[in-house]
Amino acid sequence: MKFSINQMTVKQLSLPELVKGCTDLGIEGVGLWREPVREYGVAAAARLVREAGLTVTTLCRGGFFTATDRAERAAALDDNRRAIDEAAELGTDTVVLVSGGLPAGDRDLVAARERVADALAELGPYGAERGVRLAIEPLHPMYAADRCVVSTLDQALDLAERFPAEQVGVVVDTYHLWWDDRIAQGIARAGAGGRIHSFQLADWVTPLPAGVLTGRGQIGDGSVDMRWFADEVGKAGYTGWTEVELFNDVLWSRDGQVVLAETLNRVTQHLG
Template sequence: MTDHATGHAAELARFSVNQMTVKQLSLPELTDACARLGVPGVGLWREPVQSYGVAEAARLVRDAGLRVTSLCRGGFLTATDPAERRKALDDNRAAVDEAATLGTGTLVLVSGGLPAGSRDLRGARERIADALAELGPYAREHGVRLAIEPLHPMYAADRCVVSTLGQALELAERFPAEQVGVAVDTYHLWWDDRVPELVARAGAATGAEGPVPGGRIAVFQVADWITPLPAGVLLGRGQLGDGAVDLRGFRALVDAAGYAGPVEVELFNEALWARDGAEVLAETAERYVRHVLD
């Protein structure tokens, strides 16, 4: 192996590409492109994995020499209707099973928005806690940790009533760190001036059997915030370096908190999806080295 190749592999040692960043690639195309570029990790989404076949997807990723850094998504745990609630819990148990089959220890949870007609944010968050009490032990038994992802406050009404890292930690800290952690995503958290203290708090968590690597930080995801935002705000995740987020500063924060796991790039961006997927992957890896590493 050449010195250049060795250096490239070292630069990308923690790099992971979320499947949605290059969703134009089929799962076989994605694993092939990652293997050719030297990308070691992928974050997967349930829908395309289910379409391909969970066991088949696990085999495909494993044979390509990749690791699955997270599975997205579980959650949507705020329903008040008993039948809807049972359905959500069953779906989350299935998501845990899928994560275990794929060999990832992290299931990302998008907690859910307000039920129709409700304005009770506190009550919605309490229902999330009730669900975590049921799901946490099940996940732990299967070698999976639930990662509560706080989403930007603009999503609170319809997608996620957990809007800050502080709120995510207040939920997670009711449960053992081995069962419930948090997702730190730059796109959703970059605006909050409490993030440094909260990341440090997340990293300091210990489990029932002693220190947990990275504390409650189960996954670290990066994307940039670009303006003007597109009409579909969900699709406003900019390519690394194109926006307002101090990506390198965020990475330094999670590193200082003891997190040494993968750095997963998750971009929802129609302009990127319209391009050649392998080209976007190569560009994303280059941007990661330039804007996230030292």
């Protein structure tokens, strides 16, 4: 298993602190987020991770394509082109996309998904020219209204398969997909098409916190069978990175280096 830690898991660490923690623990991959990277400086961040010998496994995030207003859609496309350019500079081949929710007052999920497809048609070739793939991340259905109209792996694949696999694929995220009774078939379908561009881990814990965005549980603390997911993506032919991406207020309140080591230990315990 090639283990990667997503920057948001230990967002209390600065980028230099994260890089040092990874090198001290022998972690070879990091998933980065645009906002802290841009604050640090994209060129400086690229140099920092490169000199540390780290692989940037993903850049989060692009997307938010579902606006009906023409100016808003144009702005979103411009921002996603910048995300692709940043990914290329950082040396990663994958930008994770969160599609966007329903515009205010809109109830047409099908049309919203078609606007995602329209955006992919423009951005896929742009990314391919720069060696960067787009990875559609389906989010749990509770986010469909305000964050992501793509809720299942099948829905993500229905979009991705309109385009070449080297341009558009999917993210298999345990937190968002563990509940789906078609997930095994979806993983097999994604693997057969070479479209699993990222595999991300987070656990589902209950009761959900008041702020559901920050309720992703530490590996092993919840309901998700991590070993099963790892076996399924492996059977589907995935040989890429296993990236842990946790949004958790309790973890963020603790010492980041301790959380980093704990996360590595949990992954080794449950998947190693």
